[in-house]
Amino acid sequence: DTEVTQTPKHLVMGMTNKKSLKCEQHMGHRAMYWYKQKAKKPPELMFVYSYEKLSINESVPSRFSPECPNSSLLNLHLHALQPEDSALYLCASSQDLGLPGQGYTFGSGTRLTVV
Amino acid sequence: GQNIDQPTEMTATEGAIVQINCTYQTSGFNGLFWYQQHAGEAPTFLSYNVLDGLEEKGRFSSFLSRSKGYSYLLLKELQMKDSASYLCAVRDRGNTGFQKLVFGTGTRLLVSP
Numbered sequence: 713d714t715e716v717t718q719t720p721k722h723l724v725m726g727m728t729n730k731k732s733l734k735c736e737q738h739m740g741h742r743a744m745y746w747y748k749q750k751a752k753k754p755p756e757l758m759f760v761y762s763y764e765k766l767s768i769n770e771s772v773p774s775r776f777s778p779e780c781p782n783s784s785l786l787n788l789h790l791h792a793l794q795p796e797d798s799a800l801y802l803c804a805s806s807q808d809l810g811l812p813g814q815g816y817t818f819g820s821g822t823r824l825t826v827v
Numbered sequence: 828g829q830n831i832d833q834p835t836e837m838t839a840t841e842g843a844i845v846q847i848n849c850t851y852q853t854s855g856f857n858g859l860f861w862y863q864q865h866a867g868e869a870p871t872f873l874s875y876n877v878l879d880g881l882e883e884k885g886r887f888s889s890f891l892s893r894s895k896g897y898s899y900l901l902l903k904e905l906q907m908k909d910s911a912s913y914l915c916a917v918r919d920r921g922n923t924g925f926q927k928l929v930f931g932t933g934t935r936l937l938v939s940p
Contacts, residue, residue, distance in 0.1 A: 716869075745927075745928075752933075752935075753932075753933070754914055754930035754931060754932055754933045755870065755914075755930050756930070757927055757928070757929065760925060760927055762925070767925045768925050768927055800867075802869060802870075804928075815860060815872035815875060816860075816872070816928055817872070818869035818870050818871070819869055820868060820869045821868075821869060823867075
């Protein structure tokens with residue numbers, strides 16, 4: 713299995729809703745990432761987990777709450793989002809944080825629309 | 828912080844060669860990646876450079892000059908399916924000591940017949 717699987721592929725939620733995005737990989741990768749990508753813009757890093765511990769939080773608002781229940785799963789809990797949070801949310805994984813030549817494997821993303 | 832710049836858009840003809848440039852300024856450089864991303868899809872890994880020089884992989888080559896903070900991606904024998912966004916990304920240690928991948932502004936390439 714060489715994939716990162718994200719669910720759901722599409723999500724529409726109201727500003728008062730609570731929802732979760734899920735990401736799963738079975739490649740034995742120990743680093744996992746959440747990125748946010750607006751239309752025609754590059755992905756922007758949100759969170760980095762290494763060995764199931766949060767290593768980097770890029771000053772993301774608290775309405776986004778990451779969780780790494782085990783080495784294969786990464787969740788992003790959403791609460792009280794704003795319309796400007798509408799974007800493609802990408803999950804990625806890598807074998808480790810800094811091994812040379814380690815490309816990141818990206819999931820196909822969840823397209824989130826906040827109404 | 829990081830500053831990674833690419834041209835916004837480029838056009839080329841099928842069968843031609845195109846070079847996409849990337850310039851960067853980072854505090855803890857530890858490698859440069861190129862990714863391809865088709866609209867609405869995930870980025871896919873193309874190449875990696877950590878030492879100066881050229882890395883060749885089939886129709887794609889990538890070059891790095893660390894002293895100049897410069898890289899390019901060279902695409903040969905362009906095909907219509909090469910129409911996509913090309914993202915330069917730098918792995919940076921930053922101030923926290925943890926490494927992270929930071930993307931450049933991205934270049935949209937349009938290949939015409």
